[in-house]
Amino acid sequence: MMGISAAVSILTAVLVSIVVLPSILGMIGHKIAPTKKKVSNKEKREENPVIFIATIMLIGMIGFALTKTSLFWEIGVSSSLNMILKGVFVVIIVLPILFSLFRYTRSSLKKQDATKDKNKGKDNSNAWGRLVTKHPLVVSFISIAILVVIALPFFHMNLRLPTEGTSKSTETTERRAYDLLTEGYGEGIHSSLVVVAKASKLTDKTPDALNSITQDLQKLSDVKMVTPAIPGPSGKVYMINVVPNSGPDDIKTKKLVKLIRDKSDQTEKEYGIELMVTGTTAMNIDISQKLNDALPVFASLIVGLAYILLVLVFRSILLPLKAVLGFLLSLGATLGFVVYVIQDGHLLNLFGFPASSSILAFLPVILIGILFRLAMDYEIFLVSKMREVYVHTGDPRKAILDGIRDSGKVVTAAGLIMMSVFIGFR
Incomplete structure (x- = not known):
């Protein structure tokens, strides 16, 4: 338990470094050219996306406590402290001091900006942006359709x-x-249930x-088989x-555990005997079910709070809605692909899995926490730049x-x- 908590805490530190630091450098390195457009005082106030990114991360990590398990409570607390110490202290306080000491300011990048302006017409690196703005409906339809198809296996996920x-x-x-026992006695030898009968x-x-x-x-x-009492x-x-x-x-084993527990009501009425199911298999089923029941609440809270926060950042209703729906779609596609490979048994050799199996019960919660932070943080970083350009130019396509x-x-x-970091956990 402590090993998983420590690993996620370290991963959070990496997330802060990779997600928050680029936004600081981006704000320093990019300069908006002055325009003749009249800008109100409200629009002149430039929002600091780092604060919102840190808040998004805290929302995701605090949400772990909703699972009501000690493991995720440890992950939420340790990751939150890590994020506050590194995200707020280092990124907000230490880095600006270092930049000022080394005179790393916007003025030091004027030559780079001038070079970029000269080569802007020759720069073909924005081909994707031109394609998206030229065919927005086609690109959106194809992207959504691909994600929906990939997400389909998610609906038969077994934890x-x-x-x-x-x-x-x-x-x-x-x-x-394990295989020898299965061959000799069947799969059930590994899933025996202990039924405790208590007479009143x-x-x-x-x-x-x-x-x-x-x-x-x-x-x-x-x-x-059932042994005598x-x-x-x-x-x-x-x-x-x-x-x-x-x-x-x-x-089928999960259904059997539920059948025995449901039968307890009948035995109490007829014989005054209560039936309780325990054992390793039953406890694993209960833990998986508890995490599964916590998923909708966990996801709803962090998505709802993130939506409210994004509305405050972008002063828009549709942009945050698009961000939240995009996150849910990408989450479904991620879990759907995981089910397709691990549970359904496709491409196992390519990804190095020994055999097909059900999905690890802890995975969806951890995946939602990590993917949520990445999706929302990158959304803020990307759209903040667009909004900044739009406020100064009034041109949505240019923004x-x-x-x-x-x-x-x-x-x-x-x-x-981040992909490299995740691959390194293998």
Whole structure:
């Protein structure tokens, strides 16, 4: 647990460095040429995107606490402290001091700006910006259609916690032993359930009632074997082992756990005996379900707060709505591709997975937190430049082209760096 928390905290530090630092350098390195357009005092006030980027990051990290698990609480607290110390102290205070000491100001970049202006007509690096502004509907339709198709597998995602049969390579002894047990006894040997039967009152009919309950459990679907009830020292608590036909990651096993728990209401009414399901498999199913239930609340909160913040930044309703919808679409495409590869078993050799399996239960929460920060931060960085140009020129097409040309390269480079960072975790 602590290892995962530390890893995410370190990753947050990398995120701050890669996301926030380019915005500082971008504000220093880019200068808007003066125009004759009359600009109001409200428009002259240039928003500092770094503050909003830091707030976006804090929203994403604090949202981890909504999962109500100790692991993500540690991640949220450690990452927030890391972000405040590095993002606010280093980026907002230390870097400006260093820039002033080394005279790294806009005036020092005048020669670079002049060279850029001379070569602006010969610069073909903004071909993508010209294509987008020339055919906005076609590009938007094709992009959305591709993301929707990639996102389709997301709707049959199955969450689980790692097991020896899914997380280990076939060359390891753990995986070989797992496969031998599966071959000899079936998948259910790895997903046995412990059913605890607790009698409210001991009577002469209690043993017969337990035998009847054991027989009923044997008749449930996907049950391979049920052991006789083993009494505890008090005589009120009994332990019954139920071995399913399906494995620990199978949806059938989840349904069996739910069936046994639902049956407890019936046994309490008839015999006064409560049934409780435990064991490693049942606990893993419960943890996965808890995280799965927390996802909508977690995503809704951070997306809602981000939308409000973006409305304040851009003073617009449609731009933040586009940003939020784009984030949700990209998130669906990301999870859909993960399901397509890991759960459905496509391209496993290409990405180095030993076998197909369900999706790690922690992955969607961590992925939403990371992808949310990247998407919103890059959105602020890119659109802030466009808005700055538009305020000074009043030309929306020029604002889009300048934003893609000046900030788009930095965003693309930062994205490629983050890809390298993520690949390094393999």
